[in-house]
Amino acid sequence: MIEHRPIITVLAHLTLILGIAIVAFPIWVTFVAASHDAVRMTQVPLPMWPGDQFFVNLNKAMFEGIAGAGGIPVGMMMLNSLVVALMIATGKIVISLLSAFAIVYFKFPFRMGFFWMIFLTLMLPVEVRILPTFEVVANLGMLNSFWGLSIPLIASATATFMFRQVFLTVPDEMLEAARVDGAGPMRFFWDILLPLSRTNIAALFVILFIYGWNQYLWPLLITTDASMFTVVMGIKQMLESAEQTTEWHLIMMTTLLAMLPPVVVVLTMQRMFVKGLTETDK
Amino acid sequence: MAEIILDGVRKSYGKVEVIKGVDWKINDGEFVVIVGPSGCGKSTLLRMIAGLEAITQGEISIGDTVVNELEPSERNIAMVFQNYALYPHMSVYQNMAYGLKIKKIPKDEIDKRVQRAAEILELEEYLDRPPRQLSGGQRQRVAMGRAIVRQPAVFLFDEPLSNLDAKLRVQMRLEIKKLQEDLGITSVYVTHDQVEAMTLGHRLAVLNGGVVEQLGTPIEVYEKPATVFVAGFIGSPSMNLLDAELDDKGGAVTLAGGAKISLPEPLGAQGGRSVTFGVRPEHLKDIGGDANSLRLSLNVRVIEQLGADTLVHGTLGENGTELVARLEGIRAMAPGDVLDLNMAAKSIHLFDSKTGRRLG
Amino acid sequence: MLKRVHYGSSILPFLLVAPQIIITLVFFIWPASQALYQSLLLEDAFGLSTEFVWFDNFADLATNKLYYDTFRRTAFFSVSVAGIAMGFALVLAAMADRIIKGALTYRTLLIWPYAVAPVVAGALWVFMFDPTLGIFAYALNVIGVDWNHKLNGSQAMALVVMASAWKQVAYNFLFFIAAMQSIPKSLIEAAAIDGAGPVKRFFTVIFPLITPTTFFLLVVNVVYAFFDTFGIIHAVTQGGPAKATEILVYKVYNDGFVGLDLGGSAAQSVVLMIIVIALTVIQFRYIEKKVEYS
Structure with a gap:
């Protein structure tokens, strides 16, 4: 910085370390809880230091689940979550790329009408149209299916806007050069536009994967079949069971597992994550 | 090889007419430079020949074909853009080969043409690089290479040197002139630069407000300007x-x-x-x-x-x-x-x- | 909006927008219009007959003291979450902005809670504050505070606020630090030459310059608190005890799915839609300004 004041710098470091400690503390508690056995987890005060049951608990949660909460193996729920997250992220990106391409590069009737229709989705979060959307999905026979879990969530105004923004920054001459080279619209889209947008696609994928993985209200509404549960909603089932049986060591292990994939994605693809977050605005 | 004929060519955007009737015959193998102040319609005229702008009225022929309704890729032309318009994600080789690949020209033929163009333009060492690793002059050459490999009947240049620094511009000017002489391909070149206008072409067209004020050899235009505008515009x-x-x-x-x-x-x-x-x-x-x-x-x-x-x-x-x-x-x-x-x-x-x- | 150079009309653009438009129509616009329609209906408790009652459901809301309470509660909740999350993030960002070496490491260690699902965040906090076992409940007991968020409404509210704010710090931090780092260094140097110390510089130069980001984040945080915290509340308190943590979104869900008051729930949905529209408009009017910083 500008002036050399070591005390302020030290203070800044200390504040940040304290901040990180506050933010990370819940994770520590969770990790500790996930590494003890059931008996230790009923004795007050709870331990603050990890025990030796971590892998035993991991094994039990992954393959057996919690008996009091239906005994659904967490491994299976994680697999469901993975499928749903990938379907949502991929679906959103594909349909948004296509519609942004149409809106930016074609002049056709109702173009702006379509644009505003997509814009409207921004104002209709699932929370405000829970019941009727549930009815639609039920009528279409999509309850308890991967399609029902993903398709209703893949319309995306933000992704469409982002790609529109990206396409608008592609110089006009790219299209002209492609036309002189004899490339038709789809060829131009595939050969030029897609490669030019690939970092944006990757950035968006990171954000949308997290979005998809963390879906809660929607899967809660439309899945009744335990084999379709996602891990995030599975946690809620376990919390309810915690009222009767105390299996906090397994619940916390599941919590850890539920946040692991998105957190790993954020940490390993941090640059893409930051780009995606700042470019989609939300 | 082909001549270009413009017959009563007009262009309007809504009620605004930007090209107000142009009649020309550009001979086979001729190099014509269009010069004029910004907004005179010179780029529009070039883009109409290229097929990137629709023709409001009149007819443009390349060779013996009326091209009004043809796509740019069907007009047997090649164009060099002001900002080069190289595909940033493709290597120099891929940039030059892209159009040929779409035309489904056999691989070995593509390779032959690209290698030949690279040789002419001294780009052999750079074929595997992406455009961003090249200097301005090299990018300019790749843009020309992309035009050459198509073996077109007509070259169209849209202010191709205006993004280069002064020294490079002199060098590239000479290269373009020599290249056109060697290949003998009919060329139309748009510029606002006096020196390019005087030195490059066989003939010079001075455009103002959508009207051709004068069409003649550079020396004719200099010695006998047809209008006050031409007199004031040419010469420094x-x-x-x-x-x-x-x-x-x-x-x-x-x-x-x-x-x-x-x-x-x-x-x-x-x-x-x-x-x-x-x-x-x-x-x-x-x-x-x-x-x-x-x-x-x-x-x-x-x-x-x-x-x-x-x-x-x-x-x-x-x-x-x-x-x-x-x-x-x-x-x-x-x-x-x-x-x-x-x-x-x-x-x-x-x-x-x-x-x-x-x-x- | 449209490229100067573009393709003309054909069947192709319609095919391109079709997937997005069909999904929008089927899963967004149709259900939303259904919600609008239902908000004008009254259904008896057994679902046997429905009656068109115009704006009676809205009139009921307007005269319902409980609904006003929910509104007030939601406002309090949103402001608390936004205030805590933004304040905490601002302090950390201001510190990180001063640090040259290791700033990225700090960022890495601070942003990951963004990736944690709200309901998971709820699980973490409910565990730490579990009245019988929770580590914090125990610590509070030791210093003489009787913690039981299952019975005490204020404590329940405090808990959902903490859990919600905790998750949102990462997002705010990221935008604050980006805004601060986009301020030209020369401006900070000029202020230093003018004799402003670090604290004064922060309040007279840095903070005013990041106002657009602050405002943007305020809107985003309010939207977050309004809608995205459903999972946290559902996991931690289920809106209780005695509706002490029932915010608007939770009430829509509760009245509709649990209480089966379809018309009333639909009317609440419509009110929420209006709120989202207002917030979206505010956010978009303001986006132009924000662009300079990103």
Whole structure:
């Protein structure tokens, strides 16, 4: 910085370390809880230091689940979550790329009408149209299916806007050069536009994967079949069971597992994550 | 190889007409430069030939084919864009090969053509690199390479050197000229640069407000500008253009400042009207001059020493019209001096004040 | 909006927008219009008959004291979450902005809670504050505070606020630090030459310059608190005890799915839609300004 004041710098470091400690503390508690056995987890005060049951608990949660909460193996729920997250992220990106391409590069009737229709989705979060959307999905026979879990969530105004923004920054001459080279619209889209947008696609994928993985209200509404549960909603089932049986060591292990994939994605693809977050605005 | 024929070509955006009727024949193998101020429609005209802009009215033919309805890729043209328009995610090789690949030309043929173009343009070492790793001049060459490999009937250049620095521009100018001579492909080149306009083409078209003011060899345009606009646009510094009156017999002009100049060849019937009197700064001399030469006296105001030449800015009389003279070599003079200038009769240009057209 | 150079009309653009438009129509616009329609209906408790009652459901809301309470509660909740999350993030960002070495490491260690699902965040906090076992409940007991968020409404509210704010710090931090780092260094240097110390510089130069980001984040945080915290509340308190943590979104869900008051729930949905529209408009009007910083 500008002036050399070591005390302020030290203070800044200390504040940040304290901040990180506050933010990370819940994770520590969770990790500790996930590494003890059931008996230790009923004795007050709870331990603050990890025990030796971590892998035993991991094994039990992954393959057996919690008996009091239906005994659904967490491994299976994680697999469901993975499928749903990938379907949502991929679906959103594909349909948004296509519609942004149409809106930016074609002049056709109702173009702006379509644009505003997509814009409207921004104002209709699932929370405000829970019941009727549930009815639609039920009528279409999509309850308890991967399609029902993903398709209703893949319309995306933000992704469409982002790609529109990206396409608008592609110089006009790219299209002209492609036309002189004899490339038709789809060829131009595939050969030029897609490669030019690939970092944006990757950035968006990171954000949308997290979005998809963390879906809660929607899967809660439309899945009744335990084999379709996602891990995030599975946690809620376990919390309810915690009222009767105390299996906090397994619940916390599941919590850890539920946040692991998105957190790993954020940490390993941090640059893409930051780009995606700042470019989609939300 | 082909000629380009423009027949009554017009372009409008809504009610605004930007190209107001152009009739041309560009010969096979000819290099034509279109020059004009920004907004004159020169790029639009080029893009209409390329097929990137629709033609509102009239007809454009390339070779024997009317191309009005053809896609750019079907017109047998190649275009070099101002910002090169290289595909940033493709290597130099892929950039050049892309159009051929779409045309489904066999791989070994593509390879042969790209290698040949790379050889001509000295790009062999760079074929595997992406455009961002190249210098401006190299990118420019890749853009030309992409045009060459198509083996088109027509090259179209849209201000291709305007993004380069001055030194590189001189070099690339020579390269383009040589390349066109070697390949002998009909070329149309749009620029706003004086020097490119004068040096590159066989013929020069001066465009203004959507109208071709003059079409001729660069020397014709320089020596006999058809209109006041052309006279003022071509040449640097610009031609001095002064208001004047031509007497009834058409034998002498009187400048606004009062100076009277008799013409060596009277214009006779065209006499008795307001005219614009033009003389190029480089045609004004302060030494020599024979009995036939015409004389002016200049009150010196500002002197610019360029080394090779000296630009003298001044007025005719105390507060008369402004005038610039370009004298050879370094001159010792000061503001306030009065300079006697003379000019050869053949360096005088007269234009009708109303129509702006050349007289005589 | 449209490229100067573009393709003309054909069937192709319609095919391109079709997937997005069909999904929008089927899963967004149709259900939303259904919600609008249902908000004008009254259904009896057994779902046997429905009656068109115009704006009666809205009139009921307007005269319902409980609904006003929910509104007030939601406002309090949103402001608390936004205030805590933004304040905490701002302090950390201001510190990180001063640090040259290791700033990226700090960022890495601070942003990951963004990736944690709200319901998971709820699980973490409910565990730490579990009245019988929770580590914090125990610590509070030791210093003489009787913690039981299952019975005490204020404590329940405090808990959902903490859990919600905790998750949102990462997002705010990221935008604050980006905004601060986009301020030209020369401006900070000029202020230093003018004799402003670090604290004064922060309040007179840095903070005013990041106002657009602050405003943007305020809107985003309010939207977050309004809608995205459903999972946290559902996991931690289920809106209780005695509706002490029932915010608007939770009430829509509760009245509709649990209480089966379809018309009333639909009317609440419509009110929420209006709120989202207002927030979206505010956010978009302001986006132009924000662009300079990103």
